[in-house]
Amino acid sequence: MKLKKIAxxxxxxALLLVGFAGCGGSSPSESTGEESAATNxxxxxxxxxxxxSVGLVTDVGGVNDQSFNQSAWEGLQRFGGDTGSIVNYVESxxxxxxxxxxxxxxxxxxxxxxxxGFMLGDAFAQAGNDNPEQQFAIVDYAYAPEDVPNNNVTGxxxxxxxxxxxxxxxxxxxxxxxxxxxxxxxxxxxxxxFAVGYYAGVLTANPDAQIMGQYxxxxxxxxxxxxxxxxxxxxxxxxIFSAAGATGNGAIEAAKExxxxxxxxxxxxxxxxxxxxxxxALKRVDNALYDVSTQMLDGSFVGGTTQVYNxxxxxxxxxxxxxxxxxxxxxxxxxxxxxxxxxxxxxPATAAELEAQFPGKYNLPPVEEQ
Numbered sequence: 001m002k003l004k005k006i007a008x009x010x011x012x013x014a015l016l017l018v019g020f021a022g023c024g025g026s027s028p029s030e031s032t033g034e035e036s037a038a039t040n041x042x043x044x045x046x047x048x049x050x051x052x053s054v055g056l057v058t059d060v061g062g063v064n065d066q067s068f069n070q071s072a073w074e075g076l077q078r079f080g081g082d083t084g085s086i087v088n089y090v091e092s093x094x095x096x097x098x099x100x101x102x103x104x105x106x107x108x109x110x111x112x113x114x115x116x117g118f119m120l121g122d123a124f125a126q127a128g129n130d131n132p133e134q135q136f137a138i139v140d141y142a143y144a145p146e147d148v149p150n151n152n153v154t155g156x157x158x159x160x161x162x163x164x165x166x167x168x169x170x171x172x173x174x175x176x177x178x179x180x181x182x183x184x185x186x187x188x189x190x191x192x193x194f195a196v197g198y199y200a201g202v203l204t205a206n207p208d209a210q211i212m213g214q215y216x217x218x219x220x221x222x223x224x225x226x227x228x229x230x231x232x233x234x235x236x237x238x239x240i241f242s243a244a245g246a247t248g249n250g251a252i253e254a255a256k257e258x259x260x261x262x263x264x265x266x267x268x269x270x271x272x273x274x275x276x277x278x279x280x281a282l283k284r285v286d287n288a289l290y291d292v293s294t295q296m297l298d299g300s301f302v303g304g305t306t307q308v309y310n311x312x313x314x315x316x317x318x319x320x321x322x323x324x325x326x327x328x329x330x331x332x333x334x335x336x337x338x339x340x341x342x343x344x345x346x347x348p349a350t351a352a353e354l355e356a357q358f359p360g361k362y363n364l365p366p367v368e369e370q
Contacts, residue, residue, distance in 0.1 A: 052112065054079065054293050055105035056089040057098065059117035061219040063091055065246040067266040068219070068285060072116045072139065075286030079293045098123035106134055112296045114289060115139065117219075118190045128153035135303050137292055139285055140190045142306040151304025156288045159310035160190070161197030161349040162340055163281040164243070166318045166333055167263050168201020170279055171239040172209050173329045174261070181232035181240035182213040183225055183251055184364065189350075191215075192367050194243035194265070194281070196354045197347055203358045212237055213364050216247045225250030233258050239278060241265070252277060261324075270321040280319040284309060312341045 056076055058069040073089055080087035088110075090101040098120050105113045106127070115124045115138040124138045125148050132150040142155035171180045182198050184191050195213060202209050212232050216224050229240050229251035240255065241263035242248025248265055249272065255262035256273040264270065264280030288309055295301035309315020320330065339345040348354040354362050 050297060051083060051085040052293075052297050053086045053088075053108070053110045054112045054114065054296070055108070055110040056087070056114045056116065056289075057101045057105070057120065058089060058091045059115075059119050059219065060092055060094055061117075061245040063089055065220070066249055066269065066272060067245045067264075068283070069116050069245070071267050071283070071285040072114070072289050075289035076114070076293065078286065079290045083294070083297055085293070085297065092120075095119065099126070102127045102136075106131055111135065112137060112293060112301075114293075115141075116285070118188050119186070124153050135296065135301070139288065143304075145304075148304065154292065154301075154303055155306040156292060157190075157306060157308055158283050158285075158288075158316055159193075159308070159347075159349075160243075160281070160283055160316060161193040161200070161347045162311045163283065163316035163318055164194045164197030164241070165201035165204075165340070165347045166337060167241060167279050167281045168198035168203075169205045169333055169336060170201075170318070170325055170329060171198075171241060171261075171263060172202035172205025173332070174278070174325070175206070175209065175237075175239050177236050177238045178206065178208060179210045179212065179236040179238065181229065181237040182211060182364075183228050183240065183242040183244050183248060184213065184215045185219045185244035185247060186217060187215050187365070187367050189367055191243060192351060192364075193349050195364050196349060196351060196362070198241050198243075198281075199362055200348050200354055200357065203361055207358075210236075211361070211363065215364065216244050218247050219245030221247045222250035222253070226254045229254035229262070230258070233260055239263065241281070243281070264319070268319040268321050270319060274322055277322065278324050280321075282317040282319055284315050284317070288315065311337060 054076055061069045063069050063073045076087040090104055092098055092101055113136050118140040121141040124136050128136050128148040128150055135152050137154040139156050142157050180202055182195055184195050199211055202211055218224055225247040232240055239261040240251050242251040243265045252262040252272050255276040261278040262276055264277050266283045268280045270277040351362055351366050
């Protein structure tokens with residue numbers, strides 16, 4: 001089933017009360033052959049406190065990818081710890097596991113079922129259509145009303161072009177060779193925003209910069225990320241930004257071995273290589289899962305909407321751990337951030353928008369041609 005992605009995302013300014021109050025939820029079964037876990041113990045939320053059960057289906061990157069999926073699980077763990085609700089996850093080894101893993105949580109009577117990543121988009125739409133009474137939410141996907149008429153799959157999307165622009169600006173300002181790199185994951189509109197924002201930031205800081213970029217084709221192949229990074233470094237790049245899940249961890253390893261800079265993604269990845277991770281483009285998936293799950297718990301949840309996270313609501317950002325960014329550049333980045341929040345600076349989010357600002361500078365294939 002090929003779905004139409006919403007071109008203009010909705011907001012959730014008007015929240016209706018819905019009567020979802022559940023509790024319990026046992027461990028996911030392992031009948032699908034996928035890795036599963038029920039590692040959150042119910043916290044002491046106080047006698048009589050309302051709780052719910054929330055399940056998380058990962059994409060193929062796995063829950064310990066030090067990036068996207070890990071951030072999602074950490075957000076749910078925090079929610080479970082703060083509210084006493086039960087939170088579980090099931091890892092998907094490949095795409096064939098998406099539907100049965102979703103079904104695992106449905107069979108458990110889970111109140112809210114999450115999917116991490118656009119690759120689960122079709123599976124969650126099908127589940128929403130087949131289970132009209134069940135509530136779902138998915139990261140990095142937004143649906144047209146006709147795709148899920150039951151209005152029971154909530155999309156959560158991020159303005160990743162904004163955080164990527166900021167780290168790109170840092171790279172453009174700090175590169176000593178004038179050459180920087182970018183490693184992307186699997187081609188999609190979501191991943192294109194990471195690349196486009198980064199290119200725009202680099203070129204705003206240094207219009208003459210040379211950017212080496214490519215899709216790695218994977219979110220779970222650190223060896224591939226390391227090989228690409230080593231080639232970029234050999235070709236003169238001194239800073240590389242990876243938006244490729246666990247694949248990007250290989251690029252960080254290459255930076256550490258060669259004494260170069262890497263830029264992390266999703267989480268603050270400075271802890272992986274404190275002397276070599278310059279900054280990270282933060283995508284606060286943890287906060288999104290915490291917030292939306294809280295809406296389900298407190299009765300303000302509205303199914304079928306699209307919730308947008310950006311710089312203005314702290315849904316994206318950049319990290320300064322390690323104090324590697326000089327004070328004068330940091331001040332410039334903060335001024336740019338303020339302009340984006342105020343609406344004075346519109347960051348391009350598509351290859352076409354970037355081309356209009358910086359003709360001939362983008363070297364990744366358009367998503368529709370992948």
